[in-house]
Each structure stands twice: as structure tokens, then as C-alpha cells.
Amino acid sequence: MNNIHSPSNLLQYKRENVITEYSGQDYPVKVLQIGEGNFLRGFFDWMIHECNKQGNFQGSIVVTQPRSSGKAMIEKLAQQDGLYTLLIRGLQNGEKIEHKEIISVFSRVLNPYEEWQAFLEIACSPTLEFIVSNTTEAGLSYQAYTWKEGEPIASFPGKLTAFLYKRYTHFNGDQTKGLVILPCELLDRNGDLLKQYVLQHSKDWRLPSDFMDWVERDNLFLNSLVDRIVTGYPKKESESLFVEWGYKDLLLNTAEPYHFWAIEGDPELDQKLPLKKSGLNIEWVQDLTPYQVRKVRILNGSHTFIAPLGILYGIDTVGEWMCQVETHRFLRETVEQEIIPSLEFDRKEMMNYAENVFERFMNPFVQHRLEDISLNSISKFKVRLLPTIEAFYEKNHGLPDNVVRAFAALIRFYQIEKVKQNYVGKRFNGEPYFVQEHEQTLSFICEQWSLYKKKELSLQNLIEQFLGNQLFWGKDLNQIEGLSSSIYNHLKEMI
Numbered sequence: 001m002n003n004i005h006s007p008s009n010l011l012q013y014k015r016e017n018v019i020t021e022y023s024g025q026d027y028p029v030k031v032l033q034i035g036e037g038n039f040l041r042g043f044f045d046w047m048i049h050e051c052n053k054q055g056n057f058q059g060s061i062v063v064t065q066p067r068s069s070g071k072a073m074i075e076k077l078a079q080q081d082g083l084y085t086l087l088i089r090g091l092q093n094g095e096k097i098e099h100k101e102i103i104s105v106f107s108r109v110l111n112p113y114e115e116w117q118a119f120l121e122i123a124c125s126p127t128l129e130f131i132v133s134n135t136t137e138a139g140l141s142y143q144a145y146t147w148k149e150g151e152p153i154a155s156f157p158g159k160l161t162a163f164l165y166k167r168y169t170h171f172n173g174d175q176t177k178g179l180v181i182l183p184c185e186l187l188d189r190n191g192d193l194l195k196q197y198v199l200q201h202s203k204d205w206r207l208p209s210d211f212m213d214w215v216e217r218d219n220l221f222l223n224s225l226v227d228r229i230v231t232g233y234p235k236k237e238s239e240s241l242f243v244e245w246g247y248k249d250l251l252l253n254t255a256e257p258y259h260f261w262a263i264e265g266d267p268e269l270d271q272k273l274p275l276k277k278s279g280l281n282i283e284w285v286q287d288l289t290p291y292q293v294r295k296v297r298i299l300n301g302s303h304t305f306i307a308p309l310g311i312l313y314g315i316d317t318v319g320e321w322m323c324q325v326e327t328h329r330f331l332r333e334t335v336e337q338e339i340i341p342s343l344e345f346d347r348k349e350m351m352n353y354a355e356n357v358f359e360r361f362m363n364p365f366v367q368h369r370l371e372d373i374s375l376n377s378i379s380k381f382k383v384r385l386l387p388t389i390e391a392f393y394e395k396n397h398g399l400p401d402n403v404v405r406a407f408a409a410l411i412r413f414y415q416i417e418k419v420k421q422n423y424v425g426k427r428f429n430g431e432p433y434f435v436q437e438h439e440q441t442l443s444f445i446c447e448q449w450s451l452y453k454k455k456e457l458s459l460q461n462l463i464e465q466f467l468g469n470q471l472f473w474g475k476d477l478n479q480i481e482g483l484s485s486s487i488y489n490h491l492k493e494m495i
């Protein structure tokens with residue numbers, strides 16, 4: 001090891017320890033990765049590294065960034081020769097796990113905005129089999145665009161269309177040269193969505209109908225659901241970790257031990273992408289829906305349940321919420337008595353899943369900030385918690401009181417004022433917090449609260465306005481019997 005007081009860089013470290021550290025960077029390119037962010041590096045790339053180590057995949061990855069502003073990260077990766085450290089820490093079955101590994105799967109790091117032709121040339125590689133992406137929900141979207149030959153395309157689906165067209169023309173429409181495409185964005189039926197956007201661009205650009213047939217027939221766009229909490233660079237501890245390890249890594253990434261990937265596809269695909277064979281927690285499934293519903297309603301639903309409430313009560317992270325007896329109990333009660341009973345799945349299975357989620361939330365190494373989770377809370381409430389209210393009502397002709405309390409907290413959370421360019425709310429102790437949402441949503445809510453302050457709107461009317469906003473909910477929630485009055489009772493207490 002190097003002098004403990006002056007850690008060297010990762011490359012130097014790697015050269016000096018070449019015998020002990022495994023490398024999969026020399027394998028032929030099998031994957032194009034669109035997205036250089038924390039999540040893919042803590043999830044997919046780690047999985048491929050595992051598969052390679054076991055001799056099951058024998059492929060490397062070309063990684064590219066999906067937007068021009070992502071350049072800094074890709075440059076850092078290039079400086080480190082595509083290497084980075086992943087630190088996996090947390091609890092698994094009650095036991096503490098801490099494992100560090102240098103991930104070596106990238107054979108090439110490419111900026112498509114500066115090396116557009118080189119990016120397209122990757123499409124001509126005969127060994128290429130997969131495309132994987134994570135560009136956030138914002139990146140997996142359709143933006144009409146006039147494609148000019150030779151110029152890089154900004155959007156992810158646009159880029160992918162150009163890439164596939166290059167492959168199609170290079171191999172003269174060879175039916176065996178289609179690719180398996182695995183978008184990891186957390187959107188319902190992400191594969192179907194991406195295919196739809198690629199076909200839309202193909203139509204816009206008047207690409208040959210034979211190409212569109214090739215896209216549909218010979219390429220597989222798989223729907224999938226990813227699950228792992230990846231928390232990125234640990235700013236507070238990085239320096240002490242570097243001293244301990246004897247090297248610095250600008251791309252150090254952290255993740256929990258838990259990982260799960262449900263992919264809607266033929267289990268035979270595991271021959272090509274041997275994730276399950278390599279012992280990873282993967283399911284090739286016929287129907288993704290139950291996995292999606294379970295995760296969104298229990299895991300993400302719990303996050304959305306505790307975010308506004310926690311922030312209002314002065315709690316900053318998921319871990320802090322879980323450490324306090326009362327808040328912990330309140331979440332458990334909600335999941336066990338309100339969320340799970342509103343699902344049409346086996347209760348025992350759901351309870352096991354929830355137990356596992358609680359253990360993940362209690363991971364002492366993960367600092368998951370409630371303010372980060374609270375981003376776009378209204379659209380998240382609609383998908384993650386409103387279905388619990390509706391299903392619970394259907395079954396019991398009553399309302400799930402804790403989730404209704406969280407709904408009241410959501411309205412209180414949006415009791416905000418515009419200060420310069422920011423929307424600011426106040427916790428119960430008077431401390432400020434920032435709210436991030438679509439501008440249109442924020443200005444509507446701000447206006448309602450300002451009318452209330454001027455006594456031009458009663459609290460009951462404010463709630464009715466909130467529940468009746470079609471843009472938020474796609475329907476009028478005042479129709480749910482008793483909802484507005486139950487929210488009123490909770491909200492009255494909170495303001």
C-alpha cells in the first residue's frame with residue numbers, strides 16, 4: 001500500500017496492485033450504456049462485473065453520457081481509465097456488510113456530443129448485443145427534433161434511433177443483428193415507451209419502413225423494474241476512506257447490499273445476459289405488474305408517506321425517521337394496516353417484502369434525505385399513496401386514517417411562499433425548507449395559501465380546491481366520501 005498520509009490516484013494504485021485486482025475491460029464490447037450516473041454504476045455495471053468475474057459474460061461496456069451537461073463525469077471516468085470504486089454497505093438479514101470493489105467493465109468512455117461519429121461507429125460492432133440506459137424520467141421522453149446528418153442528437157430516444165438506423169444500414173437489415181434494449185428509468189413499461197419514441201422519431205425523419213419493421217421485429221425492448229438504493233459519492237467520509245485505502249477515487253460510489261431487477265422477458269435470455277446464473281437477485285417474469293405495484297406502493301409509498309410529515313416535524317433523513325420509536329411505529333402501522341391490506345396480493349409475502357424494506361431504510365450508512373425524496377411530491381402521492389386510499393375505501397367503505405394524515409401533511413407541506421426564485425415552507429418549529437415542483441403547480445398552491453392568509457378562502461375551501469385540481473389528480477378527489485372532512489380534521493391541527 002502507498003504512503004498512508006498521501007493517497008495516490010486510482011490508476012497508480014491499480015498498476016501497483018495489478019495482480020490482486022480483477023479487470024474485465026479487455027473483453028469485446030457487448031453493451032452500449034447511455035447514462036454515466038450513480039445508479040447504473042452502482043447497479044448494472046456492478047452486475048456485469050460480477051458476471052465477468054465468474055466467467056459468465058465475457059463482455060465489456062462502452063459508456064456515454066445522455067446530455068451535453070453530463071460531460072464532467074464522463075471526463076473524470078476517462079481520466080480514471082474507466083475505473084471506479086463501489087462501496088456496498090448496510091444490513092443484510094440483520095448482519096452488517098461492508099464490501100469495496102474496483103469495478104472494471106468500461107472498455108471505452110465516450111462523449112457523443114464531441115465524438116458523434118465514434119458513437120455511431122459503435123453500432124457497427126458485430127459483438128454488440130445490449131443497450132442499457134438510465135436518463136431519469138425526464139430523459140425518457142419524446143421531443144420532436146429535426147435531425148441533421150452529422151450532428152449529435154440531444155435527446156436519448158433520438159440518439160438511440162440514429163444509432164439503431166446506423167446498425168440497420170451497416171448490416172443491411174440483417175435480422176440477427178438486432179439488440180436487446182433495457183431502459184432502467186423508473187417509468188411504467190419503460191421498454192414499450194422507448195420503442196414507441198424510437199418509432200415516432202423514425203416516422204418524423206421518414207426513415208424506411210423496412211427499418212421500422214426491423215426495429216419492431218428484430219430488437220427487443222424489455223420492460224423492467226430496478227430496485228437498489230444507490231447514494232453516490234460519500235462527501236463527508238471520502239477523505240478518511242481514501243487514507244484508509246491508500247488511493248483517491250473521484251468517482252467513488254456507494255450502495256446498499258440489496259438489489260433486485262425484475263425483467264419482463266423470456267428466462268432463456270439469461271443465457272445471453274447471465275445475471276441469474278451469476279447468483280444475482282433477478283427475476284425474468286411474464287408480467288411485471290405485481291413487482292411494480294408492490295415496490296411503488298410499499299417502498300416508494302413509504303418514502304412519500306414520511307417525506308412531508310418528516311420534514312414538517314424536523315426530521316432530515318429516512319434513517320432518522322426509522323430510529324425514533326414513535327415515527328418508526330407509525331410507518332409500520334401504516335404499511336401493515338393500510339397499505340398492504342389495500343393490495344390484492346398474498347399478505348404474508350407482502351409483509352416479508354415490507355420487513356425487508358424497513359431493514360433497508362434502517363441502513364446506518366445510507367443518508368437518504370427527505371428533502372430529496374420530496375421532489376415532485378404531488379405526482380408521487382398520486383401514484384404511490386392515492387391508490388391505497390382508493391383501494392382501502394373500496395374494500396372497507398372507510399378511509400385509511402394514517403395515509404389521510406399524510407395527505408393533510410402534503411397540503412401543509414405546500415404552505416409556501418415565493419422568496420426570490422425559491423418556494424419556501426416552514427417546519428412546525430419555524431425552520432425553512434425548500435420545495436421543488438413544477439412551477440405551475442407551485443404557483444397554484446401559493447395562490448390558494450395566500451387567499452387563505454388574507455381570509456378570502458376558508459381552510460375547507462382550500463382543501464376542496466386542492467382535491468379538485470384535475471391537473472394534479474386527473475379527477476376530482478372531493479368525490480371520495482369523507483376525504484375532505486378527514487383531511488380538514490388533521491390539517492386544522494397542523495396549522
Ligand SMILES: NC(=O)c1ccc[n+]([C@@H]2O[C@H](COP(=O)([O-])OP(=O)(O)OC[C@H]3O[C@@H](n4cnc5c(N)ncnc54)[C@H](O)[C@@H]3O)[C@@H](O)[C@H]2O)c1
Nearest residue numbers: 035036037038039066070135136137138139186228229230
Ligand atoms: N439512486 C437510486 O437509489 C435509484 C434507485 C432506483 C432508481 N433510480 C432512478 O435513477 C434516477 C436518478 O439516477 P441517479 O441516482 O443515477 O442520479 P445521477 O444524478 O447520478 O444520474 C442521473 C443520470 O441521468 C441523466 N439525466 C438527468 N436528466 C436528464 C435529462 N433531462 N435527459 C437525459 N439524461 C438526463 C444524467 O446525465 C445522468 O446520467 C432517478 O430517476 C431514479 O428514479 C435511482
Ligand SMILES: O=P(O)(O)OC[C@@H](O)[C@@H](O)[C@H](O)[C@H](O)CO
Nearest residue numbers: 226227228229299300303372373
Ligand atoms: O428516485 P425518486 O425521487 O423517484 O424516489 C425516491 C425514492 O423513493 C427512490 O429513489 C427509491 O429509493 C428507489 O426507487 C429504490 O429503488
